[in-house]
Amino acid sequence: MSLGRLVAVFLVASVVVGCGSDTPVGPSSSSTTVSTTVLSSTTTTTSVAPSSSLHYVGTFPQTPPAQPLPLDLSLFFNLPGAASRPLALRPQAIFQVTGGYNTGPGGFSGTISGTLDGSLDSGTFTGVMTANLTGCVARRNYSGPLTRQALNWTPGAQIEACGGSTPLTQPVTPPAAPPGVPATTSTTTIPVTTTSTVGSTTTSTVVPVGALSGRVTNSTGGAAIAGATVSVAGLSATTSADGSYAITNIPAGSRTVTTSASTFATRTDTVTITADQILTFNIALSAAVQTGTLSGRVTNASNGNGLSGASVRVGSLSVNSNSDGSYSLSNVPAGQQSVQTSATNFATRTDTVTITAGQTTTLNPTLAPVTAGGDIFITLSWGAQPPDLDAHLTGPTTTGGRFHVYYAQPNAVPYASLDVDDQDGNGPETIKVTTSGGSFVAGTYNFFVHNFSGSPAFNTSGASIHISQGNTELNSWNVNGAAGSPTDPYWSVFSFTLTAGGAVNTNQIQQFTATNPAGSGLTAPLGVKPGAKRK
Numbered sequence: 001m002s003l004g005r006l007v008a009v010f011l012v013a014s015v016v017v018g019c020g021s022d023t024p025v026g027p028s029s030s031s032t033t034v035s036t037t038v039l040s041s042t043t044t045t046t047s048v049a050p051s052s053s054l055h056y057v058g059t060f061p062q063t064p065p066a067q068p069l070p071l072d073l074s075l076f077f078n079l080p081g082a083a084s085r086p087l088a089l090r091p092q093a094i095f096q097v098t099g100g101y102n103t104g105p106g107g108f109s110g111t112i113s114g115t116l117d118g119s120l121d122s123g124t125f126t127g128v129m130t131a132n133l134t135g136c137v138a139r140r141n142y143s144g145p146l147t148r149q150a151l152n153w154t155p156g157a158q159i160e161a162c163g164g165s166t167p168l169t170q171p172v173t174p175p176a177a178p179p180g181v182p183a184t185t186s187t188t189t190i191p192v193t194t195t196s197t198v199g200s201t202t203t204s205t206v207v208p209v210g211a212l213s214g215r216v217t218n219s220t221g222g223a224a225i226a227g228a229t230v231s232v233a234g235l236s237a238t239t240s241a242d243g244s245y246a247i248t249n250i251p252a253g254s255r256t257v258t259t260s261a262s263t264f265a266t267r268t269d270t271v272t273i274t275a276d277q278i279l280t281f282n283i284a285l286s287a288a289v290q291t292g293t294l295s296g297r298v299t300n301a302s303n304g305n306g307l308s309g310a311s312v313r314v315g316s317l318s319v320n321s322n323s324d325g326s327y328s329l330s331n332v333p334a335g336q337q338s339v340q341t342s343a344t345n346f347a348t349r350t351d352t353v354t355i356t357a358g359q360t361t362t363l364n365p366t367l368a369p370v371t372a373g374g375d376i377f378i379t380l381s382w383g384a385q386p387p388d389l390d391a392h393l394t395g396p397t398t399t400g401g402r403f404h405v406y407y408a409q410p411n412a413v414p415y416a417s418l419d420v421d422d423q424d425g426n427g428p429e430t431i432k433v434t435t436s437g438g439s440f441v442a443g444t445y446n447f448f449v450h451n452f453s454g455s456p457a458f459n460t461s462g463a464s465i466h467i468s469q470g471n472t473e474l475n476s477w478n479v480n481g482a483a484g485s486p487t488d489p490y491w492s493v494f495s496f497t498l499t500a501g502g503a504v505n506t507n508q509i510q511q512f513t514a515t516n517p518a519g520s521g522l523t524a525p526l527g528v529k530p531g532a533k534r535k
Helices: 003-009
Strands: 032-038 053-060 069-078 093-102 109-118 123-133 136-146 154-160 192-197 201-206 209-218 229-232 235-238 244-251 253-260 267-273 277-285 291-297 311-314 317-320 326-333 335-342 349-355 360-362 376-381 389-396 402-405 416-418 429-433 443-451 464-469 472-478 490-498 504-513
Touching (some): 069 109, 093 123, 109 136, 209 229, 209 267, 229 244, 244 253, 253 277, 291 349, 311 326, 326 335, 349 360, 349 464, 349 472, 376 389, 389 416, 389 429, 402 416, 443 464, 464 490, 464 504, 472 490, 472 504
Parallel strands (some): 209 277
Antiparallel strands (some): 032 277, 053 069, 069 093, 093 109, 109 123, 123 136, 136 154, 192 201, 209 244, 229 253, 311 317, 311 335, 335 349, 376 429, 389 402, 389 443, 416 429, 490 504
């Protein structure tokens, strides 16, 4: 096969498989269809015989005052079911036509596909011409007489313009190329290796090349994806309105094909390019998963300090917190997600958050330490607003009464304490219940939250409550699950019973109320509060 003909062959834009075999290539045979059309004239399985190609050289008219451009055009003909028969013995029929052209330096190039009704001596072409322009491809229907001596095609309906304009507006009427004129329809350069031998003789070796073509579609429903980019071996093509693409002059061998399109996940496949063959490679893209970012700070429930090296995990994604407890986890799928936070010698915590695509969601997990005595930790966390939510716990005293731990009485009894009164948003506030005289004070304990700020309401806070003992999280509640009016000043969250041996049984309440669940007559505001201090 001549180099000129080889170059022209690889400008095929729409490959018709005449005798190839379907072979799955890539990660999934259900989403990628591969077939090969053999173009070599040295094999009996060829679908394009050497004598079934024509070469034309002339000019390509342009809309005045633009000057005509030089035109070099090559066509290839395939008669389905009769590829192995001599062309002279074939009857008049419908030929499948593929080809390519260029219009010289400073011009443009394109591809041709369609059918020929009749013979190469006298037939009628009907098909499509494309024009590869900067950043896009123009397409128009063309039809008209075709002979071995000349073409006489007239433009028909426009299929696709490029930025509202197209050079495909004039008739195509080039005569046959003079004998011996090589085809120059390639728009890319075939790699050449040059070596010097003894006697200063220089030889050039043409690197074997093949071609790649097919369609890019949506894996859901199979719709064509226009404007997708298919790249291989430093070459690329943009898909047309029907999802089709063609890339020529690809060095033979194993090649990586990367396909990308807006709102779709980028896909990478490995294919084998064979010299003198066109590989039909159809690619299905899946919609890109919409993602957001989760960030915040992990703290120690016992002192409020940042916790270094804590693991924050969402599904298969994870990140460790920095020295100050801060973390940021990107590419988290949008929607409701379960977040697990863990650290050595701390109880693992689970939160549910809603990730918004393209945005950052804040979560500040507080982990309770594992203590030798099986201490119970109740942690209140919330967002920036309202600035001041207060944790309250009531429970039994050793003398048969009831205690009330909150910001005004952070150490109401020796076995229950509040770590800090947070007054500037986010929290956390942690209440710890421990033993008294070697055992827990048995009875019923009640936990509630007071919106000391008054506004905004509870439903803006994103508040959550977690209760843990040892390395086990016993239960958790979110403010969005509470019943009643979130504008009420109190959120009664849960109660729990505690045995002297430390067995805990929680009971959900989840109710907004207008009256203080502790029954102590507290009203907001209560005047100046003590400053927020860590113990």
